[in-house]
Amino acid sequence: MTKAMRVVRSLETVYPDARCELNFESAYELLIATMLSAQSTDKRVNIVTKELFKEYNTAEKMVTLSEQELIEWIRTIGFFNTKAKHILQTSHILLQKYDGQVPKSREELVTLPGVGRKTANVVLSNAFQIPAFAVDTHVGRVSRRLGLTKSEDPNVVEKDVTSKLPKYLYSKAHHLMIFHGRRCCKAQRPLCDECVVLQECSYYKESQKSKNKKVRRKDSK
DNA sequence: AACTCGGGGCA
DNA sequence: TGCCCAGAGTT
Helix, strand or coil, X not given: CCHHHHHHHHHHHHCCCCCCCCCCCCHHHHHHHHHHHCCCCHHHHHHHHHHHHHHCCCHHHHCCCCHHHHHHHCCCCCCHHHXXXXXXXXXXXXXXXXXXXXXXXXXXXXXXXXXXXXXXXXHHHHHCCCCCCCCCHHHHHHHHHHCCCCCCCHHHXXXXXXXXXXXXXHHHHHHHHHHXXXXXXXXXXXXXXXXXXXXXXXXXXXXXXXXXXXCCCCCCC
């Protein structure tokens, strides 16, 4: 049993319902919702997509919207200008190259405008049940504090953590670390008193060691 | 590696 | 007011 597996087992007891919090009913809906969620919150994305997907829940329907019309739909979400453009471009490509379907490989997904490493992995694991470990700011920070990686590069973090996990735990580990990062292992003022993986945490050990010195700010930005 | 895009929520 | 939010693209 690796350290990463022990972490998953412990976090599971605290966040038994950890899961993707975006509302979706198809791979296309999840793809669009995930694109919208970048640097935003799932709660706000769900408010927008609840209405948007009633009319525009496929690539074919989405491209009937003009860029300005789509911007009006998503105006309450940050980066709406770029996101509207990317959503329409991606929808056109889906129609031209993939018969309107969402491709099921990371290589194909990341070629779509507005789809990066993280979005691709979220779609693969949550829409297609393909093992994938998506690294966002929370997952990266939690992984580094626990000592599962030392890298700031999300690609390296992904490699380091997945090398210590069986594939069937990739998605679960991803969701558990996000929940933990948001509710306990926060960027500022982490709630170490309430943490169930404190024994595994190199960040905590360091902060104890240098209690009278300046606490490391590397992961507190 | 370091920018830029960006409105809304919250202290 | 200032800081943060389940990132991606460009230089």
